[in-house]
Amino acid sequence: MKSNTEAILSTSTTAISVAETVRGTQEFLPKSKSRWLNTLKLTSLALAFSTAMFSSLSHAELGEPEKEDLTFGFIKLTDMAPIAIAYEKGYFEDEGLYVTIEAQANWKVLLDGVIDGRLDGAHMLAGQPIAATMGYGTKAEIITPFSMDLNGNGITVSNEVWKKMKPGLAKDASGKPVHPIKADALKPVVEQYNAEGKPFKMGMVFPVSTHNYELRYWLAAGGIHPGYYAPHKGDTSGQLDADALLSVTPPPQMPSTLESGTIYGYCVGEPWNQQAVFKGIGVPVVTDYEIWKNNPEKVFGITAEFAKKYPNTTIRLTRALIRAAKWLDDNNNGNRPEAVKILAQSNYVGADYDVIANSMTGTFEYEKGDKREVPDFNVFFRHHATYPYYSDAIWYLTQMRRWGQISDDKSDDWYKDLAKKVYRPDIYQAAAESLIADKLIGKDEFPDFAQETGYRKPQKHFIDNIVYDGTQPNAYLSKFAIGLKAGDRL
Template identity: 65%
Template sequence: MASVALAGCGKSNDAAKPVAAAGAVEKPTLKLGFIKLTDMAPLAIAKEKGFFQEEGLNVTLEPQANWKVLLDGVAGGTLDGAHMLAGQPIAAAAGIGAKAKLIAPLSLDLNGNAITVSNKVWTAIAAKLPKGPDGKVAHPISAAALKGMPLKFGMVFPFSPHNYELRYWLAAGGIQPGFYLPGDLAGTTGAQMQISVTPPPQMPSTLEAGTIDGYSVGEPWNQAAVKKKIGVPVITDAEIFPDNPEKVFGMTEDFAKKNPKTVQALLRALIKAQQWLDAEGGKNRAEAVKILAKSQYVGADPEVIAASMTGKFTFAPGDAREAPGFNIFFDKFAGYPYYSDAVWFLTQMRRWGQIPTDKTDQWYADTAKAVYKPDLYLAAAKSLVDQGVIPAAAVPETDGYKAPQGGFIDGVTYDGKQPNAYLAKFTIGLKAGQTVTPAGVK
């Protein structure tokens, strides 16, 4: 993690003083939702380090039972905003998710997920996996090792990065993960692996019970399997898709229109929290682990949270590997909501049939712009630059699209400005003109 300077950040909650004038925000008392995952960290840090308070906000953070409950809370107005799966507001904009206009003015993090398999599955594949010079299994591990095994995997939500990362990994290994269609909301049509939904905190217990053979989830629930000695993480999402987009801070479009000053205050507080999390190569991560371990946040063993959040990732007892970018919150412009990130999610929705018919490249661009709002992010970030809180170099100069991205596990290059050309590169997945029927693809 790159070193960044902090100015006026990192105060304790008791010492923080509101810097926003009384009445400067339309709605000073707010309720924000989250799921008990490590990547809700910007919300917890903004609360605990006084960044919300500095912006004149009194924020209650409320854990939610699962992603659907959280989504319903935001869409229905019982939550003012939330730590959300990037795919949730994007699917809503595509007309296949929640019947609400949701926006994402800030990306919460990059990377942060992994895929874990049971000890039984690991024992079956470990001996045939390539080894590195140190005698340990070489990474990244290809899903091809699972071919011919009728396995059941858990993931957290149909429109989640976890679902698309799992499917991407399986397909890269030559395994068909299945298609969605109106009568198959589980996405099992033509599948060689069964994939179902399990709430993140329940993943380890569901694996231990034998209901699933593996899962794709965020931390600390992969490390929990290592700690309990019930499973082995086989690949991180950074090994599948380097610096992939993950969670976003989401809200309804209506809330943002009615409360523009409140939204700016929220974004400034969260950007300060993101900077604090990545400051000086991660010097604050140990403190962040202690905060996240509190029962009102993630509520997991500090050792388990630290196993993926302090520069290493533990794949098995005695096999902790360097992973300095596993959780990125501020560096690499992690907070900026790139249109190209939203387009990537839309391509995967189309690839697996959630978007049932072909769309033009312009449709992908327009849909991304309907939900990702970099203008709101930039207004907040530039105000922090003006105040000397974050460096100008931390704010990207961009048209909203990243340069073509490589490093994917299958060697395919992604260009967010050419989504249909990108989809045409895949061996497994829907091609132009194809649709899914109960009998298969036609």
Template identity: 70%
Template sequence: MRNSTTRRSLLKKTLAGLGCAAVMLLSPLSLQIALAAEAEKDELKFGFIKLTDMAPLAIAYEKGFFEDEGLYVTLEAQANWKVLLDRVIDGELDGAHMLSGQPIGATIGFGTKAEVVTAFTMDLNGNAITVSNAVWEEMKQHVPMEGGKPVHPIKADALRPVIDKINAGGKSFNLGMVFPVSTHNYELRYWLAAGGIHPGYYAPHKGDISGQIDAKALLSVTPPPQMPATMEAGTIHGYSVGEPWNQAAVFKGIGVPVVADYAIRKNMSEKVFGVSKSWAEANPETHKRVVKALIRAGQWLDADNNANRQEAVEILSRPEYVGADAQVIANSMTGTFEFEKGDKRETPDFNVFFRYHATYPYYSDAVWYLTQMRRWGQIAEAKPDNWYLEMAKKVYLPAIYREAAAELVAEGKFAASDFPPADDDGFRAPLTDTIDGVPYDGRKPNAYLEQFEIGLKGDTQI
């Protein structure tokens, strides 16, 4: 446990006992920190799931960034994403490492209905899709090869004949993903559909939340740490998950990651730091300070071309955080990723924590998740373009992020150029780097949906 006496609290105690002349000897920054508005709440409990992309929380704690903001934080691993969300909503947790789709899904009322917001994106990318050894052996027959190695990215076209064969034998092809509104679910569906494999629809208005209507491949929820063992047991043929659970399959010799999510659609929000709207409204100063600490953690993780990643791996491997073997975590966190055993490739952007303005809460990321909810039936009816933006603005709070960033710049910790320009409208440039070549422009969600052969669009319903 870190020493919880902070520079700010020491300064304030010092000020209380100093005369005016002595106060004048303090530097402007020290004086600014000492006289800053009080945090509404300085003892905080944050939740996380044991995945490597919880790293900003661990680093903000271990490096004293929370303490620099006068915050005494406890980090607590949660059993699963639903428990984590429920505890944030109920106030048992002050905030948490969340799936990017969780605050959005809660706000629109898919699953648990609640007002959950975010002012900070924890990372970009970070996931992969893994299949069992048996499935991979059959897939390989349909994958282009070069120099004896598969040509990446591997498309789901190579999986389709494998699924057709299993389905023809009267069996189902089963895949695991971590949660209905998870990035992993939407990425897996996107990849399958791009290869002509229908991943199924949801129909909550009809009481069907299985997500398996019309599906050629059956997707179901499996907790991340259980995925390798569930696949090894034959219950599922593969899964979509974050690290270290894809690399765990490689190290155990039970499966092969076939595609990383940055090859499906690159540099989009993967996890966010979520809080309840009521908590954010009651604790604005505290919220801003949390975001400041997390921004510093993100920057530390990406600094000097990932120079700090090995130290981050050591921290994350501890049982109180991810608790996986350091070598397994390092396989993806340090700029490489191993696909088939021995096929390790350079992937410096597999995890991004600060580059490309990764920490900024872009509306366009929120809109993408909403389009996927509509595409697969979690949003049952057509919505106009302005509805997507309205929902994004309910959930994503860039004003809080900008306030935090401005203070970090004023304190000399960052340059203004480290953050999006003041006139940024919250939309990234249209994304063209996708596995199916379909471009994404967050300003035109309905036009985006119209481009897909598989999936709901326009007025179509289930």
């Protein structure tokens, strides 16, 4: 007979399956292997959600985790922090979960590990569960019950490119460049390089990464074409008709690849933009907070099969991650120095404390010595950062369509239906309601679940001032001067 929790998850009108888990290279041993019996009772669990909105809350009792020993994967970036903090602060153990954490060589290895079951869950690019479920690249059903963070990325260019950009920039009273810096300032540099027979090469971390789409968005807003994909023609280079050639470079290798001259710029998460500043090899020119204020970044991915087979475990791991995210933002970022010490360990991010702290503690350094206050550069909990909004998933899908990874027109309903297969606010709500019932987090710190539709209000804070409404994806696509629109096919 199914438990109450399992019934809630399996009867959700959009309950589906997800791919598998990720493999890695470095690992932590679980803090404890004692098999204490966790008798914590949780009440007021979960909503089963409909295709458009959430239904009434069901009261249930969460049982013991069906699977206690878990292995999670991550890439060495500061936004993996909720996993590290949930481990270090004992939040996983509070749920009766004994977690091993393994660093992965790159996003492809990580994704394959989830799919083949070597990992039970992973810190993922938001585009990975979406693309896999859609069947772009690898076909596998992966879901996310938890959004890991907002913001956290930047675009860095080489010193040579910066010297060419800087003279044309507006300056403030102190002589420093006025931000945000738009790609308009880069366009003449790209044109010069191309005229000299030097293709303008830039790095991003993965074809379905936020970094790819943010870099493309910034370039296109400045009149620089970042190129198209044409998978129906067997072309997955993303460089068709491109003014700037984008290719994949693993995050930790970005600075050295820039220094070698293989690429002239890149988009990556921290600490690899600040590393370029510390090494004196490049200048971050814009953050993703300036491209799209409070944009969604990474997610925690599990297979749909895992969620179906282990519903109690799924809610419990989500509870632990939510608590970790809240700790990271508590006390007006007052816990961040401690978090930086943890992340600086070689088995997590492994960069110098000062490099990680440069952005993690609420500042960001552009040109050497030009350090500015950016308190929301990394957001883990506030602004409902952890809630998996359908509209976030749909934005990624619009960019996949804009640049040709989705070859043909799709209806608005297609976008919405796919988003509901991947983003699982029903699971998130079950975890959140139980935390509220346990008086671990206040009700007012979560979205109003009774009113929540899964769609953010239209978002206006983009670098090109184009408004994004997740309920109207095709209308949104029609607003761009560069990119595929309805009826377009390469």
